[in-house]
Amino acid sequence: MAWSSRGKAQLGGLLLSLLGWVCSCVTTILPQWKTLNLELNEMETWIMGLWEVCVNQEEVATVCKAFESFLSLPRELQASRILMVTSHGLGLLGLLLSGFGAECFQFHGTKWVFKMQLCLLGGTLEASASAATLFPVSWVAYATIQDFWDDSVPEIVPRWEFGDALYLGWAAGIFLALGGLLLIFSSCLGKEDVPSPRMAVPTAPPSCAPAGESDSSFYLMPRPRSLVI
Numbered sequence: 421m422a423w424s425s426r427g428k429a430q431l432g433g434l435l436l437s438l439l440g441w442v443c444s445c446v447t448t449i450l451p452q453w454k455t456l457n458l459e460l461n462e463m464e465t466w467i468m469g470l471w472e473v474c475v476n477q478e479e480v481a482t483v484c485k486a487f488e489s490f491l492s493l494p495r496e497l498q499a500s501r502i503l504m505v506t507s508h509g510l511g512l513l514g515l516l517l518s519g520f521g522a523e524c525f526q527f528h529g530t531k532w533v534f535k536m537q538l539c540l541l542g543g544t545l546e547a548s549a550s551a552a553t554l555f556p557v558s559w560v561a562y563a564t565i566q567d568f569w570d571d572s573v574p575e576i577v578p579r580w581e582f583g584d585a586l587y588l589g590w591a592a593g594i595f596l597a598l599g600g601l602l603l604i605f606s607s608c609l610g611k612e613d614v615p616s617p618r619m620a621v622p623t624a625p626p627s628c629a630p631a632g633e634s635d636s637s638f639y640l641m642p643r644p645r646s647l648v649i
Contacts, residue, residue, distance in 0.1 A: 426609040427523035430539060433602030434518055437546045440595030441511040443588055444553050448504045451484065452583035453560055467583060470501050496563045500556035507552035510545045511596060518542030518603050536607045543603030550596035557589035 451469030458464050465476045474484035487493060490501070519525060521538025561582060568579045 424523065426606050429602050429606035429609065430518070430522045431524070433543065433546075433599045433606060434515065434522065435599070436595050436602065437511065437515055437518065437599030440546075440550070440553075440592045440597075440599055441508070441515065443592035443595060444504065444507055444511060444549070447553075447557070447585050447589040447592055448508070450583075450585040450588070452585045453500075454564060454580040455583045456578050456580050458578055468580070469583075469585065470497060470504065494563070496556070496559045500560055503552045503556040507549045507596075510552060511549035514542040514545030514549060514600070514603075516542075517545065521607075539603055540607035543600045543605075543607065546596050546600030546603060548600075550593045550600060553589060553596060554593035557586055557593065561586050 448470060451472055451474050452467050453470065454468040456466035456468075458466070463478045467474045467476060472484045472486045474482050476482045490498065493501075517538050519542075521535040521540075521542060523535075525535075564580050564582060567573070568581065573579075
């Protein structure tokens with residue numbers, strides 16, 4: 421089956437959106453949003469996520485403890501929980517709508533205008549999921565920078581730094597944004613008539629061959645008998 425430019429844009433948007441959605445889910449689960457290295461004990465590293473805080477000790481197992489209360493968390497972590505879960509819902513709904521509106525999904529009786537609207541709505545949801553992912557990740561990064569350069573905190577006190585989950589969250593937001601923009605762009609393209617494989621099958625040749633290619637041999641036909649009255 422031949423792919424039109426609209427179908428290629430939709431496929432690229434769906435793949436990028438799926439990749440961004442998976443990365444966003446992994447970012448929410450990972451505890452490495454913040455890291456803290458103790459100068460007194462370099463063998464010990466603290467990591468903090470949206471759901472728990474862990475202590476990683478070399479040559480010893482990692483010990484994690486979940487947060488007991490949602491209200492006891494800092495404001496950026498409270499908002500990050502809500503926005504990241506919202507991002508997952510928007511991204512999943514956008515993938516489903518864009519998949520049904522894609523050119524490769526054929527359903528009997530579905531109009532092209534309706535599929536275009538589904539693809540446009542799905543791309544808008546993916547762009548919204550991108551914003552819901554980038555905002556909390558950037559807010560946590562901004563709060564970490566503010567606390568790191570806070571002059572009121574003595575220099576001897578260890579400072580929290582960026583964790584690996586923040587970089588993965590930024591990547592997820594970029595993938596979701598690119599996927600959503602491709603889906604929106606594909607809905608703006610006009611409908612292209614792509615010949616199907618069935619139409620490409622050549623028709624049968626005519627039963628009468630050309631005069632130049634006709635068989636030159638001849639046959640003697642029996643002479644019809646006359647009727648005797």
